[in-house]
Amino acid sequence: DQQVKQNSPSLSVQEGRISILNCDYTNSMFDYFLWYKKYPAEGPTFLISISSIKDKNEDGRFTVFLNKSAKHLSLHIVPSQPGDSAVYFCAATRNRDDKIIFGKGTRLHILP
Amino acid sequence: KAGVTQTPRYLIKTRGQQVTLSCSPISGHRSVSWYQQTPGQGLQFLFEYFSETQRNKGNFPGRFSGRQFSNSRSEMNVSTLELGDSALYLCASRRLYTDTQYFGPGTRLTVL
Numbered sequence: 001d002q003q004v005k006q007n008s009p010s011l012s013v014q015e016g017r018i019s020i021l022n023c024d025y026t027n028s029m030f031d032y033f034l035w036y037k038k039y040p041a042e043g044p045t046f047l048i049s050i051s052s053i054k055d056k057n058e059d060g061r062f063t064v065f066l067n068k069s070a071k072h073l074s075l076h077i078v079p080s081q082p083g084d085s086a087v088y089f090c091a092a093t094r095n096r097d098d099k100i101i102f103g104k105g106t107r108l109h110i111l112p
Numbered sequence: 113k114a115g116v117t118q119t120p121r122y123l124i125k126t127r128g129q130q131v132t133l134s135c136s137p138i139s140g141h142r143s144v145s146w147y148q149q150t151p152g153q154g155l156q157f158l159f160e161y162f163s164e165t166q167r168n169k170g171n172f173p174g175r176f177s178g179r180q181f182s183n184s185r186s187e188m189n190v191s192t193l194e195l196g197d198s199a200l201y202l203c204a205s206r207r208l209y210t211d212t213q214y215f216g217p218g219t220r221l222t223v224l
Binding site: 006034036041042043044045046049089091098099100101102103104105 | 116145147152153154155156157160168169170202204212213214215216217218
């Protein structure tokens with residue numbers, strides 16, 4: 001049972017444009033959501049998070065939007081840069097203390 | 113501050129053997145989680161340890177076990193290895209009641 005779903009295995013975006021990565025979840029108990037970025041041969045690194053009491057959180061070029069009614073969140077990267085090419089994982093948890101459940105990831109390719 | 117370290121980085125075993133992987137968390141982090149990453153399944157949660165006690169557990173068979181020592185270092189053991197156990201095993205540490213996990217580089221296990 002996939003509680004966190006990233007339905008796009010890959011995404012290609014032109015350098016300088018906006019990258020939008022999507023994530024859906026099924027468990028309404030989740031109240032904290034995170035995005036991680038992973039390069040080959042490295043562990044994932046934390047990017048940005050959002051609590052269910054908010055609908056938007058911004059950190060530099062990265063913005064996460066949360067739509068609780070649709071159980072959907074998205075990560076926007078503006079502008080996209082070559083170094084953004086990586087696999088992005090969406091993750092969710094409840095009470096910030098329970099196990100963190102990850103999606104399968106979306107591979108982002110930034111095209112020159 | 114030193115990051116999460118995992119040893120060994122690469123391991124080759126044959127079916128039926130057992131394997132032990134090691135993880136040293138960031139200093140001060142008492143929670144250690146283990147994940148299995150495979151191409152088709154993304155990051156799957158194995159278990160989390162805090163203060164030498166298993167706090168959370170994923171849906172893996174009993175062949176997968178772990179433990180944590182008093183210095184917060186953790187080991188993961190897989191017995192009776194199967195071909196499907198070939199994966200990248202990631203360890204992550206965090207302070208409890210925080211959302212941000214810091215991942216190690218992983219141990220690449222190949223089962224022949």
